[in-house]
Amino acid sequence: MKKRIRIGSRTSRLAVVQAEIICRRIKMAHPDIETEIVKMKTTGDMILDRSLASIGGKGLFVKELDAALMDGRIDLAVHSLKDMPMEESGELPILAYSMREDPRDMLVFRPGAESFPENGILGTSSRRRMTQMKKLYPDCSFSGIRGNVQTRLRKMEEEGYDGTILAAAGLARLGICGLPGRIFEVTEMIPAAGQGILAVQGRQDADGDWIECLRCRDSEIAAKAERQFVRTLGGGCTAPVAVFAQVAGQEIRLMGFYYNEETGESVTGSISGSTDEAQSLGERLAEQLSGN
Numbered sequence: 001m002k003k004r005i006r007i008g009s010r011t012s013r014l015a016v017v018q019a020e021i022i023c024r025r026i027k028m029a030h031p032d033i034e035t036e037i038v039k040m041k042t043t044g045d046m047i048l049d050r051s052l053a054s055i056g057g058k059g060l061f062v063k064e065l066d067a068a069l070m071d072g073r074i075d076l077a078v079h080s081l082k083d084m085p086m087e088e089s090g091e092l093p094i095l096a097y098s099m100r101e102d103p104r105d106m107l108v109f110r111p112g113a114e115s116f117p118e119n120g121i122l123g124t125s126s127r128r129r130m131t132q133m134k135k136l137y138p139d140c141s142f143s144g145i146r147g148n149v150q151t152r153l154r155k156m157e158e159e160g161y162d163g164t165i166l167a168a169a170g171l172a173r174l175g176i177c178g179l180p181g182r183i184f185e186v187t188e189m190i191p192a193a194g195q196g197i198l199a200v201q202g203r204q205d206a207d208g209d210w211i212e213c214l215r216c217r218d219s220e221i222a223a224k225a226e227r228q229f230v231r232t233l234g235g236g237c238t239a240p241v242a243v244f245a246q247v248a249g250q251e252i253r254l255m256g257f258y259y260n261e262e263t264g265e266s267v268t269g270s271i272s273g274s275t276d277e278a279q280s281l282g283e284r285l286a287e288q289l290s291g292n
Contacts, residue, residue, distance in 0.1 A: 003210075004034045008065045008074035011039045012148040017173050018198055019078045021098070022214060029213035038074050040064050062201075066092055069203055077201045080170070081194030081223055084201075086231045091204050096214035097223050098198035101169040103191045103244060105129065108181040109163050110156060116140075116182075120162030123155060127240040129165045131259045131266060132189045149174060165189075169196040190242035190257040190268070193226035218247040221278045225254055228282035233258060233290060240266075243282070250275050254282060258289040 005026065009019035016037065023035040041064070062084060065077040069092050081097065088094060109116055116122075118137060123145035124130060130142050145155050149170055156164045168183055197219045200211075222245035229243040240259035245252055252275045259266040271285040286292075 003032065003208075004036065005076060006036045006038050006074045008038050008040060008068050008077040010065075011041050014080075014149055014170050014174055015078070018080065021173070022076070022078050022198065022200060025098075025213055026210065030210045033210060038068070040068065065201075069201065075202065075206070079199045079201065080167075081197040081199040082167070082192040084194070084199055086193075086227055092201055093204060094199045095202045095206055095211055096200040097216055097219040098200070098214065099216040100196045100219045100222065102172060103196035104168045104183050104186055105165050105189050105191060105195075106168045106171060106179075106181050106183045107163055107165050108153065108156070108179050110161060111180070113162065113180055116163045121160070123152065123159065123161035123164040126165070126192075127259075128192055128242050128257075129189070131240040132242065132257065133165070135266070136184075136188065149176070153179075167191075167195055186244045186255065190255060191244050193230045193243050194223050195244075197223055199223075221245070221247050221252060221275045225252060225278040225282040228279040229254065229256055229286045232283045232286035243285075245278070245282075247275060252278050252281065254285050256285045256289055258286070260290075 007019050007022060009015045016039065019037045023037065026033055026035055062077070062079060065074070066089070068074045069077055076095070107116055116137065119139040120137065122133060122140055122142050124142060125144045125146050133140060143159070143161060145152055145161070145164060147155065149166055152164050152166065163181070171177070171179070200214050225245045226243045230241055233241050242257040243254060245254045251272065253270060253272040255268065255270045257266065257268045267289050269285060269289050271281050271288065273281045
């Protein structure tokens, strides 16, 4: 009998496409392994009229998949790493980090517009994006918007926003191109930790050399440094912090953004070092920017 791997995914089109990416990688490396995608609706997908902060944070996007992993209904779960809680479960570790795709954010203009007005209304619920957007467009204002990529694009048009911000990697995976807008360089708007990377989660006792085909060394190093930066700041999905790591051989460079809610001031900075100390560099940069 062929080995069969059941891969859990949220029901959004982007989530399914991401699970399909992992299925193809397994199939290319191991033609003898069969894969099946098991779709699940999560609490975070069902509650769209409130901010994540008010309903429990990023954990609401993974808890149903976590439960399915624990009771054996699925063997793996695929997530956008940026959507995963910073604290990892010892029973359900991240087994593999995919090769990173475009980590940048894209400012999408409303249909027919050629630019985003200085005093425009941006549809976003991300405080990371809001605080950095204010530096680029000081006179802009914000209106909360949640949902999958297609939902956000539809709401932007229906509710009269001048723009919204989406992850470039998600748009590329969905094959959505030609939208009016601009892509921010990572120096203009620092991404969320893990943006552009897929995380493959499984049970602690998962075995098999086949998992190696899903692993990317540079992504794992970058992800661990970035997530340690956020953890050190005590931040979750709603914290206005951002971080991006670039790995080149045995060297890593982190660029971070920290917003002090008490003073209303933000600061950016960077740190470089050996990949062997990736996590400690993330911690040191966080302490440097927060003044702790």
